[in-house]
Amino acid sequence: MTTFSVWAPSVSPVRLWLSGDILDMERGDDGWWRLDVPSAGPGTDYAYVLPSFERPLPDPRSRWQPQGVHEASRVYDQSAFPWTDQAWTGRQLPGAILYELHIGTFTPAGTFDAAIERLDHLVSLGVDMVELLPVNSFNGTYNWGYDGVAWFAPHEAYGGPDALKRFVDAAHARGLGVLLDVVYNHFGPSGAYAPSFGPYLHVAASNPWGAAINLDGPQSDEVREYIIDNALMWLGDYHVDGLRLDAVHAFVDRNAITLLEQLAVEVSSLSAHVGRPLTLIAESDLNDARLITPREAGGYGLQAQWDDDVHHALHTLLTGERQGYYGDFGSLSCLATVLEGAFYHADTWSSFRQRRHGRPVNRSLIPGHRFVAYLQDHDQIGNRAAGDRLSALISPGLLKVGATLLLTSPFTPMLFMGEEWAASTPWQFFTSHPEPSLAAAVRDGRRREFGEHGWDTADVPDPQDPATFERSKLDWEEPDKAGHAEILDLYRRLIALRKSRADLSDPWLSKVEVWHGDRYVVMRRGSCAVAANLSASPQTVSLREAPRSVLLATSDGVALQRDRITLPAETAAVVAYR
Template sequence: MTRSERGRFDLWAPVPDQVRLSIEGDVVAMRRGDDGWWTPAQAVADGEVDYGYLLDDDPTVLPDPRSRRQPDGVHGRSRTDDPATFAWTDSNWPGRPLEGSAIYELHVGTFTPEGTFDAALDKLDHLLSLGVGFVELMPVNAFNGTHNWGYDGVLWSAVHEPYGGPAGYRRFVDGCHRAGLGVIQDVVHNHLGPSGNYLPRFGPYLKTDGRNTWGDLINLDGEASHEVRRFILDSALMWFQDFHVDGLRLDAVHALEDASPVHLLAELSAEVDLLQARLGRPLTLIAESDLNDIAMVTPRDEGGHGLTAQWSDDFHHALRVAFTGEASGYYADFADQDALVKVFNEGFFHNGTYSSFRERDHGRPIPTGTTPSSRLVVYSQNHDQVGNRARGDRLTEHLDEEQLVCLAMLTLTSPYTPMLFQGEEWASSRPFAFFTSHPEADLGRAVAEGRVAEFARMGWDPATVPDPQDPDTFARSKLDWDELRSGMHARVLAAYQELAKLRATQPDLLTPSFGRASRDDDGLLTLRRGSRTVLAALGDEPVTRELEPEAELLFVTGPGARLEGTRLTLAPGSGAVV
C-alpha cells in the first residue's frame, strides 16, 4: 500500500514503542497496526499545517520521513503540501522522448545570482537557443544548510525551501512545459546525508553492515525492506505525479546493493512504465552507473532493468584526454590513441578490458547492432567531471576557443544523447567547485579533509583545493551571465547555437545508431553519421583532405578550419561537419 492510499499523517515506524503526532500545538496519540504503521487515534486538522512526531519519551519533534516541505530546515517540523492547490497550465503537454533530444544540466543555486526556480525561469529563452529538449536539475531535495550540491539530502520528497519550495518547483516545471522543455530531476536513493537523517529512529532504513562511498547502505533486501523499497518508489513516482517532471536521473545506482529477486531498478522501471501509460506521455529514467553494464537499459523481459538511458563517463574521459593530454588517475587508460574511436564505435571503452585505476577488468560489451545509441548520455563536462576536480576548474582554463568548439561539435554530433553543463556553452570562466554549508563545524571540517584525501589518487595538489565550507567557494561558482555578451564567450555561444540549428536541420545527426569512426596516422578523426561526416584534427600538425566535389561544408569550428576549392585544411584542435 502506498502512502497516498493511507491517511496523510500515517507513519511507518516499527522501531519505537510509542508514537505521538505533534500538530499545530496539539499532541495526538497514535495507534500501531501489526504492519508497523501508526495512525492518529482521533481526527486531526485539515488544510496546511506544521507537524512532526514524538518517539517514545523523547521530547524532540522529528520531521516526517515522507515530508514534502521543511520551511525551517531538515531539523524542523514538516509542513503539508497539497498538489491540488497549484493551477497547472500544462494539461496539453505531450511530453518528450529522450531519443533525439539534448539535455542541459544545471544547479539551481548557482545557475543565476538569485539561485531560485523563479530566476531560472527567466533563462528559458537562452536554453531554447541551444536546442536542448530537457533541463536536468541537480538534486533539490531538503538538506541541512543553505547551499550544497544536493547529494547530502536527507528528506527525499521535500523540495529545498531556499530554492522556492514545492510551489516554486511547480512554477518552474509548468514554465518549462509552456516553453516546450521537459524536466529531468536528479534524485539520490543510494545514501543519506550526514546531518538530519532521523530515518533509523523510525525503522530499518539502513543495513546493519556495509557502506558505500558516501555512507551506510540502504536496506533494499533485508528484514522489512519491502517498506523501504516502497518508500523509495513512492518518492520517485511523486516527482512524476505531483510535480509533473518528465524524467529522473538516478544517482550512482552502482551503490544500490540489492540481492532481491527483482532489483529495485527493475521494479521502479515497471511502475514508471505503468504510470507512463496512465498519464499518456513519455517518462524517462536515466542511470548514473559506474558499471559499464548495458543491463541497465536492457528491457526487463530480456533480463535487464529496463531503464531509458545511462551516463557514459568513458566518452568524457576519452574526449578530455584526446584534447588535453591529461592522463593521471582514471584518465590513464584513455591515453590510448584509439580510445575516442572505440567509444564512438562501441559505446564503452572499458567493456571487459583491464582498468588500471580499478586494478581489474571492467565493463561489458554493448550489443551495438540491437541497442539504440541514444541510450548513452554523453558530455564533455558535467557537475562531477568539473566539480570533482581539485579546484572545480572548467575546460575553459585548459583549451583555446577553437578546441572548446571542437569538443562541442563532437559531443553534439555524436551518436549518443548529448548533455551540456551550465555555462559551458559560453566557455564560462567561473569554476564549479564542491561547496557545502554544514552548520556543524566538525562535519564541515571532516568534509574538507575528505576532499583533500580524495584528490591524492589523481595526483592533484591538495593545496589548491578550496574549502567547501567557505561561502566564497559557493559565490565563485555562480555563473556570470554578463560574460556571454562579448568576446570569446559570445563567439563560443554562437557556435553552440549554430550546432543546435545543425542538429535541427540534419536528421542524419540524430540517428540512434553507433558511429562509424576511424583515426588516421596523422591524427584526423573521421566520424560518419549517415550522409554526413564529422572531422576533427587531433594530431600535432595540420591535416588536409580532398572532399568530394558535391560536398557541403555545414559547420567549422573556427579559423583553424578552412576550405579552398575542394581541399579542407584543419589545424590541430579544429574540426568541421561536411
C-alpha cells in the same frame, strides 16, 4: 481531514506532535501508525514523538520542511497548485539535447523562480530537457544536493514545493522537459531521521557516502516502496518528465527482481496513465548495458545511462591529462572505440581498477541515444581540486573541436550550465553544514583526498567558505562578451545542424564508422562526416568519398579537394556527401 501516518515497525509508542499538542496514534499490523485529525488542514505544523528522542522528529515522508530538516514538517496540499500544462505531451529522449544545471548557482538569486527567467536562453540554445541537480531538502542553505535527507520535500532555500512546480510549469510552457537528479543510495550526514523510525539502512553494507540503503534485507519491501513512492511523486505530483538515478552501482540489492527493474515497471505504468514519456536515466560505473536493455530482451528497462567513457576519451585527448582513472584513455583509437561502441572498457583490462571491467554493447540492439554523453558535468568539473572548467584548461580551438565531436555523436548530448559560452566561473565543491565538527570533517577530508592523489592542497578551496559557493555562480553578463559569444554561437549552430540533419541524430551505433591518423579523427554519420584536427598544425585528411559541401566549420580556412579536406590547426568541420 488529514490522515497522519508513519511507518515505525519496531518503535512504540509513536505519538503525533500537532502545533504543540501531543496526540496518541494507533499502530496497525503493517507497522504503520495512523491518526485522523479533522481540523488539521494545509499549513499545519506537525512532527512525531519517539520514546528515545527528547524532541519531536520530522516526518520521513514530509512534503514540506519550511524551517529546515531538523524542524517540524508542514501539511502540504499537492492538489492545490494551478497547473497550466494540461496540453503538455512530454519530451522523448531520442533526439533530445540535455542541459544539466544546479538551481543554487544557475542564477545570482539561486532559486526556482530566478531560474525561470533564464529558460528562454535554453530555448534559443536548442535545449530539449533541463536536468536539475538534486533539489530535495538537505541541512544548511546550499550544497550540491547529494546530502539530501528529506527526500519528499523540495529545498526551502530554492523556494519550496510550489516554486518547483512553477519552474516545471514554466519549462513546459516553453517546450522544455524537466529531469530531476535523485539520490537513493544513501542519506546525507545531518538530519536523516528516517532510520530512527525503521530499518532504512543496510545492516552490513556501506558505500563511499555512508551506510547503504536497505534494499534486500529484513523489512526492505517497505523501504523499496519508500523509494518508489518518492520517484512517482516527482513524476506525478510535480509533472517532472524523468529522473536521473545517482550512482546505482552503489545499490546493494540481491533480490531476483531488483529495485531498478521494479522502478522501471512502475514508471512505465505511470507513463501509460499520464500519456507522456517518462524517462529513467542511471548513473552507473559498471559499463553494463543490461541497465538500458529493454525488459523484453532480458534487461532492466531503463531508458538511458550516463557514459563516462565518452567524457574520458574526449577529455584526455583535449587536455593531455592521464592521472587516476584517465590512465587508459587518451588515444585516438580509444576515441574511435567509444564513438562506435559507447564503452571503452567492455570486458577489457582497466589499469585503474586492476581488473577486467565492463561488458560489450550490442550495437544492433542498443541505440546510441540510450547513452548520455558530455564534455563536462558537475562531477568532472566539481571534483577537480579547483573546480576548473574545460575552458580554463585548453585553447578555444580545441574547445570547439570537443563541442563538435560531442554534438555530432550518436549519443544523447548533455551540456553543463555555462559550457555553451565557455563560462570563466569555476564550479567548485561547496557545503554549508551548520555543525562545526561536520564542516571540519568535510573540509579536512577533501584536502586529504586530493593530497593522496598528488594535488597541491593549497588549490583546494574550503567547501564551507561562502566565497566558494559565490565563485561557482554563473556570470550572465559573459554570453555577450568577446571570447564567449562566439562559443555560444557555435553551440547554437551545432545543435541546429544536429536537428536539421537526420543522419546526425540517427542513434544506431552499427551505422557509425570512425577512422583516424596523427592527431586527426573522422566520424562518418550516414550522408555526413565530421573531421577533426586536434594538432597545432594544418592537416589534410581523407574523407574516403568526395563530399558535396561543408555544412559547418569551427574556423576559417577549411578547404575540400575531391575526397580530402584540409583543416587548419585545432579545427573541426562537418561535411555532407549528398
